[in-house]
Amino acid sequence: MPDLxxxxxxxxxxxxxxxxxxxxxxxxxxxxxxxxxxxxGARKAGRARPxxxxxxxxxxxxxxxxxxxxxxSYRRAFEAARRQYCExxxxxxxxxxxxxxxxxxxADESTEVLFCADNGHxxxxxxxxxxxxxxxxxxxxxxGSAGSFGVGHLSAFAASDLRYVFYGGxxxxxxxxxxxxxxxxxxxxHPDEGGTSRAGEGFWSRSSRIPLFGGDFPDSxxxxxxxxxxxxxxxxxxxxxxxxxxxxxxxxxxxxxxxVARVAATNFLAAISRGEMKVEIDFEEKSxxxxxxxxxxxxxxxxxxxxxxxxxxGLGGWLPGAQAYGAWQTIESGSKLGPAExxxxxxxxxxxxxxxxxxxVNVFRTGMWITNAAPGLRPADFxxxxxxxxxxxxxxxxxxxxxxxxxxxxxxxxDQRRLEPSDRKQxxxxxxxxxxxxxxxxxxxxxxxxxxxxxxxxxxxxxxxRAERMKPVxxxxxxxxxxxxxxxxxxxxxxxxxxxxxxxPRRPRPGRALAMRSTLRPLTNGGxxxxxxxxxxxxxxxxxxxxxxxxxxxxxxxxxxxxxxxPPEWLDLVAVQRGEDSRRSLEEPVKELLIPVDWSDFTVVxxxxxxxxxxxxxxxxxxxxxxxx
Numbered sequence: 253m254p255d256l257x258x259x260x261x262x263x264x265x266x267x268x269x270x271x272x273x274x275x276x277x278x279x280x281x282x283x284x285x286x287x288x289x290x291x292x293g294a295r296k297a298g299r300a301r302p303x304x305x306x307x308x309x310x311x312x313x314x315x316x317x318x319x320x321x322x323x324x325s326y327r328r329a330f331e332a333a334r335r336q337y338c339e340x341x342x343x344x345x346x347x348x349x350x351x352x353x354x355x356x357x358x359a360d361e362s363t364e365v366l367f368c369a370d371n372g373h374x375x376x377x378x379x380x381x382x383x384x385x386x387x388x389x390x391x392x393x394x395x396g397s398a399g400s401f402g403v404g405h406l407s408a409f410a411a412s413d414l415r416y417v418f419y420g421g422x423x424x425x426x427x428x429x430x431x432x433x434x435x436x437x438x439x440x441x442h443p444d445e446g447g448t449s450r451a452g453e454g455f456w457s458r459s460s461r462i463p464l465f466g467g468d469f470p471d472s473x474x475x476x477x478x479x480x481x482x483x484x485x486x487x488x489x490x491x492x493x494x495x496x497x498x499x500x501x502x503x504x505x506x507x508x509x510x511x512v513a514r515v516a517a518t519n520f521l522a523a524i525s526r527g528e529m530k531v532e533i534d535f536e537e538k539s540x541x542x543x544x545x546x547x548x549x550x551x552x553x554x555x556x557x558x559x560x561x562x563x564x565x566g567l568g569g570w571l572p573g574a575q576a577y578g579a580w581q582t583i584e585s586g587s588k589l590g591p592a593e594x595x596x597x598x599x600x601x602x603x604x605x606x607x608x609x610x611x612x613v614n615v616f617r618t619g620m621w622i623t624n625a626a627p628g629l630r631p632a633d634f635x636x637x638x639x640x641x642x643x644x645x646x647x648x649x650x651x652x653x654x655x656x657x658x659x660x661x662x663x664x665x666x667d668q669r670r671l672e673p674s675d676r677k678q679x680x681x682x683x684x685x686x687x688x689x690x691x692x693x694x695x696x697x698x699x700x701x702x703x704x705x706x707x708x709x710x711x712x713x714x715x716x717x718r719a720e721r722m723k724p725v726x727x728x729x730x731x732x733x734x735x736x737x738x739x740x741x742x743x744x745x746x747x748x749x750x751x752x753x754x755x756x757p758r759r760p761r762p763g764r765a766l767a768m769r770s771t772l773r774p775l776t777n778g779g780x781x782x783x784x785x786x787x788x789x790x791x792x793x794x795x796x797x798x799x800x801x802x803x804x805x806x807x808x809x810x811x812x813x814x815x816x817x818x819p820p821e822w823l824d825l826v827a828v829q830r831g832e833d834s835r836r837s838l839e840e841p842v843k844e845l846l847i848p849v850d851w852s853d854f855t856v857v858x859x860x861x862x863x864x865x866x867x868x869x870x871x872x873x874x875x876x877x878x879x880x881x
Contacts, residue, residue: 253458254321254433254458254470254474255325255456256323256329256437256454256455257325257457257460258450258451258452259451259453259455259460260448260449261441261449262451263441265452266347266440266441267333267347267350267351267439267452268346268347277410277411277497277499277500279499279511279514280515282407282410282411283511283515283516284515284519285407285408285662286310286408286491287308287515287531288620288663289489290308290489291306291372291520291523291620292372292373293372293373293374293488294306294370294372294373294529296373299372300523300529302526302527305527305528305529305530306370306371306523306529307370307371307530308368308369308370308529308532309367309368309369309480309532310367310512310532310534311366311367311369311480311533311534311535312364312367312505312534312535313479313536314363315363315364315365315494316362317361317363320476321435321456321474321476322437322456325454326414326439326454327358328444329442329450330439332442332444333440333441333442333452336441336443338351347440353414353495353497354495357413357414363495364498365476365492365493365495366411366493366496367477367491367492367493368490368491368493369480369484369488369489370484370488370489371484372487373423374421374424374487374488375419375420375421376421376425376430377468379423380432380434380469383419384436384455406438407662408491410500411493411496411497411499412494412495413496413497414437414495415437415438415439415495416435416436416437416495417435417436417437417491417492417494418435418476418491418492419433419435419489419490419492420474420477420489420490421433421490422484424487429486431471431472432469433456433469433470433471433472433473433474434470435454435456436453436455437453437455439452439454457469458470476492477490505542506542509542509543512533512543513531513543513545514556514557516531517550517553517554517576518554518557518570518576518621520621521550521554521580521583521621522616522621523619524545524546524547524550524619525550525583525584526547526619527546527547528619530544530545530546531543531544532544550580551580551584554573554577555577556573558573558574558577559573559574560572560573561573569665571614571624575624576621578601579621579641579643581601581641582599582600582601582641582642582643583599583643583645585601586601586642586643587599587600587601589693592686593649593651593682595646595650595651596645596646596649596651596652596686597644597647598643598644598689598690599642599644599645600642600693601640601641602638602639602694603639603640603641610635610639611631611637611639611640611641611690611694612641612642613629613642615629615655615666616645616646617655617663621664622664623666626683627679627680627683628683628686628687629644629683629686629687629690633687634687634690636696636697636698637691637697638695638697640690640694644686651683654671654678654679654682655679657670657671657675658671696780698774698780760801760803760822761844763801763873763874763875764873765871765872766791766872766873766874767791767792767793768789768790768792768872769789770787770789770790770872771787771788772785772786773787774786774862774868775855779861781861782858782861782862782863782865783857783861783862785865785868787854787870788853789851789852789870791849791872796849797849798875798876799846799847799849799876800846800847800848800872800873801844801846801873802825802828802844802847802856802870802871802872803822803825803844803873804822804823804858805821805823805871806820806867806868807820807867808820808821823843823858823859824841824842824843824858825837825842825845825856826857826858827856827857828847828855829854829855829857830851830854830855835847841860846877856870
């Protein structure tokens with residue numbers, strides 16, 4: 253007769269194993285793991301496509317405690333483990349909490365069970381063993397599935413106060429169908445009635461033999477799974493989280509359904525938006541589903557969380573609502589870039605909103621979100637491009653397999669240390685090609701002129717007269733400049749020229765500064781470097797000097813508060829141009845050029861191109877025209 257059996261123990265193990273300690277019962281890892289395995293099974297069955305989509309039914313039902321499969325064996329094992337860890341030993345706080353929750357469920361007449369039923373590939377005996385075995389997987393191949401069983405499947409136990417999860421599967425066999433069922437309970441090692449030490453993990457099987465190593469699984473449908481197995485139809489799977497704790501917090505039915513819908517919509521938006529997946533959430537007493545997440549309602553569900561720009565508290569590394577909504581918009585209304593390698597789709601959408609401060613690339617594999625920080629595809633990697641949102645969809649092929657191999661147990665993020673050096677190099681090379689394709693499509697930000705973030709003053713045209721008046725400031729030597737001009741005795745600032753003069757002055761000669769207003773626009777050459785500056789200048793005050801001395805400086809970023817502030821760098825100038833008129837250095841670049849006082853719009857040609865034009869400013873001083881005394 254099928255029952256819950258605990259094999260002999262080979263090592264002591266308490267109520268909280270290291271593998272389970274990483275899960276706290278939040279809905280994100282629990283629901284993602286359930287849907288991930290359903291999506292994988294549907295792809296194997298050929299049902300994750302618009303004409304034959306995956307259907308997942310998440311239902312919460314109340315079930316009598318005394319009718320839970322194997323509950324009598326569970327009670328005996330729990331009591332023995334409780335005596336050993338709470339009475340004979342000093343229990344830890346985690347042990348006390350686990351025992352309290354289990355006792356609370358066993359003391360009630362009924363408990364809630366969260367069922368997850370799908371119409372995927374289903375389970376046979378070999379796949380059931382893979383589900384029950386911690387750290388093993390059955391999903392080989394290069395990207396042909398959505399994940400792999402391993403420690404990730406333990407996330408479902410965090411949503412069960414009993415730490416008991418039941419599985420059922422229906423698969424095709426010899427032209428007919430084959431049903432297999434089993435359960436997995438995680439308690440603590442304990443002695444049985446004969447004094448034999450038993451393991452903390454029990455499995456529902458036909459015999460006391462360990463089912464993972466050749467034991468047979470029951471094939472008759474347990475009463476608890478009858479309703480859900482009817483939803484399975486020809487093939488599929490059912491997972492039952494017994495003693496469902498509503499994700500560890502007192503939540504109402506509407507709140508639970510909304511949380512499940514959020515996790516499904518954000519993590520599987522790529523599959524749902526294409527009509528490959530549909531999720532329904534229900535409670536048994538309701539006449540219709542509380543939430544339905546499909547292609548038609550996906551935008552509505554994502555829109556509810558579009559204002560959340562960070563991961564939820566305690567859920568670092570998960571996809572924020574704003575990014576999920578943006579990724580959905582990109583798939584729905586963006587443009588497809590190409591050519592890309594087989595099995596890879598790249599969708600691109602330019603961001604034109606004022607607060608579009610950076611670009612974002614989200615990577616999905618077989619319809620499931622993986623990361624928003626892939627190597628070479630992070631926001632910082634596109635700092636010089638116009639802001640955009642992109643989605644990389646991996647369906648199959650080499651890149652899909654490499655990304656899958658670099659994922660962790662939760663299949664979030666890319667850890668290159670999981671790959672062999674040759675695979676790591678190949679992965680980085682393929683991601684760099686995607687990054688270059690996105691850069692070409694986005695365009696260089698410098699081509700748009702000066703970047704003007706929201707909230708900064710816009711100084712241009714008629715608005716110029718309303719800009720803040722700047723008082724003339726005489727340039728004063730900083731401590732660093734003073735030490736260059738007059739070194740402190742006993743110090744050596746650097747090698748001295750042979751003739752006693754500096755052939756390349758570090759600063760131009762002094763001059764009386766003028767009150768002015770100016771704007772700069774960097775102009776790039778063919779290589780993307782800044783070799784010219786477009787200047788708009790207005791000299792203030794009634795008294796005008798005979799000529800203007802123009803020089804360009806780049807501030808070091810240090811100020812007087814620094815122990816040794818660095819002097820600004822004075823840039824070499826080749827020419828100043830206004831139409832056909834030009835003021836040019838005849839022999840070699842200089843630090844200062846003279847321009848007429850009536851020049852307001854002109855271009856400065858630099859002696860050396862700049863990679864980064866930040867911190868560049870112009871200085872204007874009183875000068876005599878050329879040839880005047």
